[in-house]
Amino acid sequence: MLKPKLRETKADRFVPPPKVPPPGPVVDCGDPEMRLAQDLLFFAYRDFTTVADKVLEELELGRAHHRALHFIGRNPGITVSGLLAILRITKQSLARVLNALVDQGYVAQAPGFEDRRLRLLTLTEAGQALERRLFDSQREKLALAYRAAGPQGVLGFRTLMRAMMDKGARDYIDGTGSPEDA
Amino acid sequence: MLKPKLRETKADRFVPPPKVPPPGPVVDCGDPEMRLAQDLLFFAYRDFTTVADKVLEELELGRAHHRALHFIGRNPGITVSGLLAILRITKQSLARVLNALVDQGYVAQAPGFEDRRLRLLTLTEAGQALERRLFDSQREKLALAYRAAGPQGVLGFRTLMRAMMDKGARDYIDGTGSPEDA
DNA sequence: CAAAATAGGTCAGCAATATTAACTTAATAG
């Protein structure tokens, strides 16, 4: 055979090995890592949502009420449609929750200025106070986690979470786009 | 008044302004940032869980079934108690889901070796295949998010999520500690 | 202006997922 033995020429010794990493930062997306991510999301979300439950239980409210309070608080004057789009539930499911919150004086409704069909939702003072209580219970856990991750870690967290949401929700988070798109 | 005017001595000019950042990495834990974190968690989790729903719908299964499949797949031979501890639901809630999965041939039960009271749960081949389908639907979204965040971002994400879970769940994730503690 | 579209409310019924509580069986542990 005429095939030359590679290791006999000096030049061959300097051929770099086939590189994998250089083009851009490499991220481990193998099965184990992705499975871990599933677990992380499940447990973090489970324990994040659970801390507010004690407060809710006292008041005979559920997580659905908390979600509504949260997003009305974040978007004062949001319409029913807007809230529906965010929560991704049906009008009837929201109605029960919303009626309870209005009846108990946590949420106020006002007709829209230009379009009087709209019911603009806001938190009453009691609603703000309650939402604050619920928020504070989660805030502690959240702040601990933020400090554990550090500024760079928080950036990573934000990027990763943003990338996991639908485009509409991303726009909503970014401030562009209305709640309807979320 | 005998109080000296500070700006008249040369040395005073070099007094550094009161610094905030230096002691350790500073993380913004103000209200707006914590509120944003709430939003991120809600939308990311909402859209992460939703992608598997189409598959589940075909098979007339729900998210509860998915969760059970996932954690049995992650912990072959897990006991009913272990699964209950992870999911944090009652025996009766799990029973319905588990019976359905066993009836439909996705989950197999085997008595424990040493303690024959235990029912060790495993996925059948069909169960593994189904779990795989469900996993793959989420995997895509997850991998995209991981790549968007980069290696450093992923580290931050992991740290932050870990810090948000209860200690038991953290131990479980880390491999130390049994499912019972999760 | 009349008709269509929209925002919202409401009613009835149903399904999934969760709860508490009490009871049974089988097996282990003291």
Added chain:
DNA sequence: CTATTAAGTTAATATTGCTGACCTATTTTG
């Protein structure tokens, strides 16, 4: 032998979600 434990079962209930149909008030459009 007794107590405890793991699991299954049964029954009744609550929460949260769904579909579909129908109604009112208001805005928009032809």
